Structure formats: structure tokens, C-alpha cells
Amino acid sequence: MESITSLQNSKVKKWTALHKKKERDNTGLFLIEGEHLIQEALKENIVETIITDEQCPFDFENIVQVSPQIMRKISDNVSAVHLIAVCHKLEKQPDMVSRALLLDGVQDPGNLGTLIRTAVSFSFDVVYVSEDTCDLYNDKAIRSTQGALFHMPVIRANLVDVVKQLQKDGFTIVATSLEESETMSEIPKSEHMGFIFGNEGQGVSKVLQHEANHRLRIEMHGFESLNVAVAGGIVMYQYRGK
Numbered sequence: 001m002e003s004i005t006s007l008q009n010s011k012v013k014k015w016t017a018l019h020k021k022k023e024r025d026n027t028g029l030f031l032i033e034g035e036h037l038i039q040e041a042l043k044e045n046i047v048e049t050i051i052t053d054e055q056c057p058f059d060f061e062n063i064v065q066v067s068p069q070i071m072r073k074i075s076d077n078v079s080a081v082h083l084i085a086v087c088h089k090l091e092k093q094p095d096m097v098s099r100a101l102l103l104d105g106v107q108d109p110g111n112l113g114t115l116i117r118t119a120v121s122f123s124f125d126v127v128y129v130s131e132d133t134c135d136l137y138n139d140k141a142i143r144s145t146q147g148a149l150f151h152m153p154v155i156r157a158n159l160v161d162v163v164k165q166l167q168k169d170g171f172t173i174v175a176t177s178l179e180e181s182e183t184m185s186e187i188p189k190s191e192h193m194g195f196i197f198g199n200e201g202q203g204v205s206k207v208l209q210h211e212a213n214h215r216l217r218i219e220m221h222g223f224e225s226l227n228v229a230v231a232g233g234i235v236m237y238q239y240r241g242k
Contacts (some may be wrong), residue, residue: 003065007073011064015051015074015086021135028089030137033077038085040147049086056083076139089137092153094126098192099241100166101127102159102173104208105199106228107134113144114229115197120148123241127154128162159196163211166194174239175204175212176231184238187214193239197232 004012017023018031029048032041035057041047042058050056050063053071066074075081101119106112112134119127134141136154163173174187175196196212198204203225209215218226218234225231 001063001065004070005067007070009070012066012070012073015084018086019076019139021138024089024135024137029086030089030142031074031076031139032085032087032142033075033081033083033139035083037142037147038083040150041085041087044090044150046087046090046150047085048088051084051086052082054082090150090154093155094153097125099124099236099239100171100194101232101236102162102194102196102208103127103129103133103198104159104196104204105130105132105202106197107200109134109138109141110144111200111227111229112136112138113141113146113149115232116145116152116154117148118229118233118236120152122236124152124236125241127152128159129154129156130159131156159208160211163194163196163208166192167211167213172214173212174214174216174235175209176217176235177204177209177215178217178225179209179215181215181217183217183219184235187216189239195232195235195239197228197235200228 018029024030032038050058050060051066051074053066053068056063071081074084101124103115116127142149167173171192171194172190173194196204196208218231
């Protein structure tokens with residue numbers, strides 16, 4: 001087992017730099033923290049290195065022992081963390097798809113992570129995120145997925161192109177909207193469906209609303225709209241896959 005004690009070690013500097021999106025994009029690597037997330041990542045064989053300042057619970061070929069000071073430098077968490085893993089970004093592709101989630105300009109990493117976790121929970125098959133949606137490998141986004149990220153294809157793409165391709169493949173596309181919209185009881189389930197949720201402030205773009213087959217609203221009292229992650233949970237449960 002390799003041991004590192006110097007804060008100036010080149011590996012420590014490389015790992016610390018992975019908190020920056022630019023470095024994650026350049027290297028194709030990202031960090032995760034905690035035993036549960038590492039356990040989930042190991043299932044997908046994406047872990048490159050496990051870093052710890054105590055006894056490691058995993059049987060893994062590349063474990064690096066570091067000092068508590070180094071762990072604090074590498075960690076993005078305010079509380080003490082004793083396990084960090086360096087992982088390769090995923091390149092999962094969907095197999096058979098009957099339910100697709102499309103996220104248009106979602107900016108809060110917590111919302112993004114929660115929506116991915118919910119999609120896995122309700123048997124969705126793929127998540128498409130727009131080019132201006134926040135970084136999937138942000139620490140808060142990863143933690144919010146609770147490991148669901150490692151078991152779901154998440155693809156960054158032009159959503160107009162995605163919608164058109166899905167429609168060619170026989171999908172019914174539903175965009176959330178408060179204007180000229182139908183309720184969930186008015187939009188029947190079909191075998192292949194895609195659901196678009198939008199930016200926290202602006203909602204789904206007008207272009208995507210126009211491209212969709214239906215516009216959907218959630219009936220409620222007292223407020224016009226819900227947090228996007230809450231709305232996503234309600235709709236994905238209603239139209240959950242098998």
C-alpha cells in the first residue's frame with residue numbers, strides 16, 4: 001500500500017484539482033466521498049484509486065494511505081471524511097428504453113442529483129441533460145444521487161435533437177408547463193414516454209414546449225409551481241416504468 005504524508009505531493013495536488021470542473025473535464029476523473037458511494041462505484045468498476053487515513057474496508061488493488069491533513073485538503077466536506085475515491089467518468093448507454101427523463105437547464109446540483117435518484121427509483125431508463133444544465137460531477141450532485149448516478153445512463157446533449165429522435169422512435173414527449181397544459185389524468189400512459197423538466201426559474205424553454213406532444217401541469221392549491229425535484233418525483237411516480 002502506498003503511503004503519502006506530504007501536502008506538496010504531486011498526486012495530492014492532482015486530486016485536489018478535481019474539485020474544479022475544468023480539471024474534471026480535462027482528465028475524465030472525479031472524486032467521491034464516503035463508504036456508501038465508493039461501494040456503489042466499485043460495482044460499476046469505475047474506481048481508479050481509494051484514498052484513506054484509516055483502515056480501508058475494501059479489498060482493492062490501488063489504495064493510498066494518507067495523513068488526516070491530506071484528507072482534509074482533498075475532501076470537499078465540512079465534516080471528517082476517511083474514505084475518498086478517484087473515479088473515471090461513466091460512459092453508460094441505455095439498452096431498451098421506455099421511460100426517458102430530460103432536464104432543461106437545471107442549475108442546482110442538489111435538484112439534479114435528486115432527479116437522477118428518483119429516475120432510478122421509478123424505473124426510468126435514461127436521463128438526458130441539456131448542455132447548460134449544471135455539472136453532473138459536482139460534489140453536491142453526486143451526493144444527492146446517493147449512488148444512483150452509477151447505475152443510470154446520463155447523457156449531455158442538445159435536447160431538441162433528443163426530442164426529435166425519441167419521437168421518431170415512437171415516444172410521446174411531455175413537457176411541464178403552466179400554460180395551455182393538461183393534468184396528469186388527461187395525459188394517458190403509453191409504452192414509450194419522455195418527460196421534460198426545466199430550469200428552476202424559467203421552466204422548460206419555449207422551443208422544447210413547442211416540440212413536445214403534450215404540456216403537463218400538476219394540479220395543486222395555494223401555489224402555481226413546485227420545486228423541480230419535487231415536481232419530478234410526482235410525475236415520475238405517476239408515469240413510472242415497469
